[in-house]
Amino acid sequence: MRLSVLVVRVITASVLAVNVAASQAPGVSATAAPPTAHEVKSLHITVLSTMLADAGIGEWGFAALVEVDGHRLLFDTGARPETVLQNARDLGIDLSNVTDVVLSHHHADHTGGLLTLRRELAKGNATAVSRIHVAPGVFLSRRRAKGDQEANPMIALKPLVEAAGSIFIEHREPAELVPGVWLTGPVPRRHAERNWPAGVSIVTAAGLVPDTLPEDMSLVIRTEKGLVVVTGCGHAGVINTVEYAQDIAGHQPAYAVVGGLHLFAATDETLAWTAQRLHDAGLQYLLGAHCTGIEAVFRIRQLAGLSRRSAVVAAVGSSFDSARGIDPLALAQ
Ligand SMILES: [Zn+2]
Numbered sequence: 001m002r003l004s005v006l007v008v009r010v011i012t013a014s015v016l017a018v019n020v021a022a023s024q025a026p027g028v029s030a031t032a033a034p035p036t037a038h039e040v041k042s043l044h045i046t047v048l049s050t051m052l053a054d055a056g057i058g059e060w061g062f063a064a065l066v067e068v069d070g071h072r073l074l075f076d077t078g079a080r081p082e083t084v085l086q087n088a089r090d091l092g093i094d095l096s097n098v099t100d101v102v103l104s105h106h107h108a109d110h111t112g113g114l115l116t117l118r119r120e121l122a123k124g125n126a127t128a129v130s131r132i133h134v135a136p137g138v139f140l141s142r143r144r145a146k147g148d149q150e151a152n153p154m155i156a157l158k159p160l161v162e163a164a165g166s167i168f169i170e171h172r173e174p175a176e177l178v179p180g181v182w183l184t185g186p187v188p189r190r191h192a193e194r195n196w197p198a199g200v201s202i203v204t205a206a207g208l209v210p211d212t213l214p215e216d217m218s219l220v221i222r223t224e225k226g227l228v229v230v231t232g233c234g235h236a237g238v239i240n241t242v243e244y245a246q247d248i249a250g251h252q253p254a255y256a257v258v259g260g261l262h263l264f265a266a267t268d269e270t271l272a273w274t275a276q277r278l279h280d281a282g283l284q285y286l287l288g289a290h291c292t293g294i295e296a297v298f299r300i301r302q303l304a305g306l307s308r309r310s311a312v313v314a315a316v317g318s319s320f321d322s323a324r325g326i327d328p329l330a331l332a333q
């Protein structure tokens with residue numbers, strides 16, 4: 001209990017510190033990457049879990065395989081234990097040499113496949129799915145109502161995943177996982193985006209406090225065309241995330257966003273604000289998966305000046321490639 005409270009305070013303090021630094025010195029970031037930051041040569045992102053499916057199984061969840069200059073990372077693991085494993089097989093994708101997995105946050109629709117992936121893939125390669133990257137807050141106790149049972153699946157999952165031979169690596173700050181690829185760590189909430197589900201609380205010594213998903217983090221890849229941001233559920237807010245990505249990886253256009261933006265129930269006003277900010281950030285491609293919402297993808301397409309080729313509802317197996325753009329597959333083309 002005490003440890004949980006300490007973690008919450010540390011997160012709050014570090015996020016506040018970034019906010020204070022940003023407000024005292026506009027345009028100057030404490031985490032600005034050097035202008036010579038590494039640019040990746042090739043990038044290919046394949047969606048392995050989302051609602052729409054041309055091939056494989058659709059579900060309320062998210063996962064994507066990120067392939068960068070010969071490195072392969074799994075970003076989130078879908079909802080059902082078997083979905084990502086089976087979808088990868090259906091798509092002819094071998095995940096057995098993927099050693100590193102990023103969990104964007106604790107929700108079951110992003111973490112449900114982790115244990116099955118480790119157990120199954122480790123049969124062929126002992127290092128498969130062995131390093132799990134998370135941010136502080138991912139193991140905090142949650143409740144849907146006072147006196148209710150534990151609402152954070154990561155608490156039961158952690159010892160099982162560790163017993164299966166994997167380790168969790170916590171990132172309090174941005175980290176360059178491979179050259180040109182950064183994890184954001186916890187994202188400062190500069191704008192009042194409230195893209196998280198209501199009604200869930202974090203358990204602290206002082207009682208229940210609303211769960212704002214303090215651990216929510218994204219992946220940022222710097223290419224010669226600009227930054228590509230991969231989000232899980234986007235609970236930190238896509239604009240907060242994109243702006244922080246630019247602080248971390250260099251003030252380049254954020255030319256592509258891939259993943260869930262949690263805008264499915266957003267108001268017209270919120271969608272217009274978000275689309276304008278994405279346009280201003282240089283957005284050229286949106287592969288809107290999972291909780292982005294179908295209507296939200298169409299609205300952002302229209303409001304940010306994109307087309308049916310460049311703003312697409314993601315399907316299982318759909319992809320974004322730094323050279324070829326989006327391959328939507330058949331149904332969402
Ligand atoms: Zn979520």
Ligand SMILES: [Zn+2]
Nearest residue numbers: 107109233291
């Ligand atoms: Zn989600």
